Amino acid sequence: MARAQNSAAEIKGLPKSKSNTQQALSILKELILDNRLASGSNHLESELAEMLGMSRTPVREATLILEAQGLVEVKPRHGVKILSLSPQDMSEIYDILTELESLSAELAANMGYSEEQFQIAETAIQKMDEALENDDLEAWAVADELFHSELVRFGNNSRIANIYRMYSDQVRRARKLTLNLRPKPTKSNDDHRNVLNAIRDGNASEAQILHRAHRIQAKKMLIGLLEQYGFNNV
């Protein structure tokens, strides 16, 4: 049955044939983030394997990795449980990202990057402006995410980048729900610009303080919405 090798890729129309384990990983992640695998639900290995058109082995490996990343819990005999994202969970994640991104901003300011290296971040900010003018919140969210990931990259701490990557999926998941409920993020754009300028100027503590403030603000807004609209188990 080695012919089933690429079936999952074929079904999903994914680009290239990574290993089945990697495919299972990204597909499952996608399903979880889209809430097509509902939070709190349990799924047997064999069930997932069948769904993905591969054997249990790669699925099992994928779930173990997902567990290490905090997206699921593997409960022997109950299948893998999709963990939920309560406001409490989001609060935890936001707190962590606030600290680590702010630190990144601080580190970035001390790195002394050249103007050229700010290109992507600069573009991201511009795109956010454009998106706002066009009332295209989707595009805004994408650009916003790009800015944040650039910031983390500037921090030059690979472990922070890993942690960020780990949680960014879940942040995206929460954001998806609140994107159309939140006020127009005009202030966000200003915040970003100020942070970037502080980094440019090599003003580490300013960069850190500004970014932290921005994050705390964003958290308050998001958690408020999640609670208000009762997304208790996303």
Place this chain on the structure above:
Amino acid sequence: MARAQNSAAEIKGLPKSKSNTQQALSILKELILDNRLASGSNHLESELAEMLGMSRTPVREATLILEAQGLVEVKPRHGVKILSLSPQDMSEIYDILTELESLSAELAANMGYSEEQFQIAETAIQKMDEALENDDLEAWAVADELFHSELVRFGNNSRIANIYRMYSDQVRRARKLTLNLRPKPTKSNDDHRNVLNAIRDGNASEAQILHRAHRIQAKKMLIGLLEQYGFNNV
């Protein structure tokens, strides 16, 4: 060959028979942290499987988890590579822990714990004092670690606790090397006491600031030693 089930446990004399995957995980972790699997070295799955007295399957699962935790890198055809802990790596880890522990201190101060709940932390500090009097650095390190883990527990953020757990192994690894080189940690004890008092008093920003300062100090010392004594690849 299902009789090989517990052989690994038997060999190592471990407590109970968790799954082989879990055993492989903890044994490998131990070997890595003790540097008995040298940093930078590569090991084939089959080699590790034989060493642990089990088949490739659980070993493979364990290495995937270890990879997700950042201790190894799985390189197809080259085996799993034991990642090294350069001063740069330790610097990254310390930076992260500094932020997250300081945040924990801040959160802890806002939680309003009762005196009773500080029991363990209080004991830890006392043990650190005793250990210093007896010049027992091992005992000091154990108590110090206990204090830090209590602090993280107080923060009441399960994800921070996870991250902390993930890196604490590596911190221990580095500390092992520097424990006898560092100056007597008398100031550390004072620092801890002050942080705990600030938490007691519900003084969040003070707790945060004190702990951050403590951490930054510790980092400077540790990294300095690592560089000075040339532990470039622990």
Place this chain on the structure above:
DNA sequence: TCATACATTTACGTATACATTATAAAATTA
């Protein structure tokens, strides 16, 4: 001698078979 093509080896990725064991259902007893 060097480069290139071809053959060989071997480690990995995956499927599958099987052993183990937790759960639930059934049966027994008080």
Place this chain on the structure above:
DNA sequence: TAATTTTATAATGTATACGTAAATGTATGA
């Protein structure tokens, strides 16, 4: 009926078989 034991079921954990492909070695020709 309720509690307890037994049995059956089914899902997991593990071993193993095997195809595939990467890395290495070998041979050939320039």
